[in-house]
Amino acid sequence: MTLSIRPADPARPDFVGEVAGLDIARGITPAEAAAIEAGMDRYGVLVFRDQPLDDAQQVAFSRHFGPLEMATGDIAQGGQRRLSMEINDISNLDCDGAVLGRDDRRRLFSLGNMLWHSDSSFKPTPAKYSMLSARVIPGSGGNTEFADMRAAWDALDEETKALVRDLVCEHSQLFSRGTLGFDAFTEEERAKWQPVPQRLVRRHPRSGRLSLFLSAHAGAIRGWPIPEARMLLRDLTEHATQRQFVHAHVWRPHDLVMWDNRVTMHRARRAPPDQVRDLHRTTVADSAPTLEQAA
Structure with missing residues (x-):
């Protein structure tokens, strides 16, 4: 089959595309990687259905688009980690595969994924692409929304x-x-996650389009009083997450969803806390801190 991309919603032909004609587990060619990147430039989010992957296959696919981030933003480190440092653990499971307790520190931290955010905007060099692979999904809920x-x-x-x-x-x-x-x-965590500067408005290096770079991680504006800054950021987030700008992805087993953090925000939606939700995320780092990129 030949790789093709069509709009997920014909009413919004330039936001969220569905990819067909690709078996990621077999590996992709440089030409296919280039076509995917061109699709990302247009759509911002791409959905690949029916892609059963293991972690090695997901990592190999992700490396076509740049160097991978390490999962240093996860709160579970060392012996608490289930997965390698190349994989962000987007699950509600402990190392033994059991569902985390309601008051488990790891679960409470992960609730932040339900806030509108851009991946790794809290790192000096934030994320370029994220790729999220659905291994086990709950019986209801747990959608991911993109703005x-x-x-x-x-x-x-x-x-x-x-x-x-x-x-x-x-x-x-x-x-x-x-x-x-x-x-x-x-x-140690407070020292590791000290605030980092990011532009509020970014220019995409390939399309040239401007976009707002918002995230729940943004808590201050340089040179502004904190209350005034947070009020503006709240207003901008409310504007950017109106329904006409948002697409809700309803997960199926073995979906892989890929998005450009430079031009989107996303959030997870509530799922039954006693049901397994296991997704694995690889993350491609951007080229440089946003203040060093062309404005």
């Missing part, structure tokens, strides 16, 4: 565009988890 930050930028009035165009935010997991009342961080 098109290019369309959100385009829809802003000119006064707001001028206000935000050159602003620099500070991002940290200490802030995003703190909004949920999770503040049980070790001193």
Whole structure:
């Protein structure tokens, strides 16, 4: 079969594409990787159905698009980790495969995935692409929603565009988890997740389109009083996550979903806490900190 990409929703032909004609487990060619990257430039999110993968196959696929991040943003490290450091554990399972208890620190930290965010915006060099593979999904709930930050930028009035165009935010997991009342961080974690600067408006290096770079991790704007900064960030997030900018992905077993963190936000939705939800994420790092990229 020949690789093809079509809009998931014909009413929004440039946001979220569905890919056919590809067996990722067999490996992909450089030409196929180039076609996928061109599809990402257009759609921002790509859905690959019926892709049963193991971690090695997922890693091999991901490496076509750049160097992989290590999963240093996960709160479970060392002996608490189920997976290799190349894989972010997006699950509710412990090392023995049992569902985490309601009050387990790892589960409470992971609830932050239900906030609108961009992966690794709390790292000096944030994420380029994320690839999330559904290994086990619950019987209900657990969808992932994506917001098109290019369309959100385009829809802003000119006064707001001028206000935000050159602003620099500070991002940290200490802030995003703190909004949920999770503040049980070790001193090592507090040192590791000190705020990092990110542009609020970014230009995509290939398409040239501008987009808002928002995330639940953003808790300050340089040069602004904190309350005023958080109010603006809240207003912008409410604007960017209106339904006309959002697509909800309903997971099927063996889906692989790939998205560009430079032009999207996403969030997980609630799932039954006693049912297994096991997804594995590989993450491709961006080329440089956002302040070093062309504005």
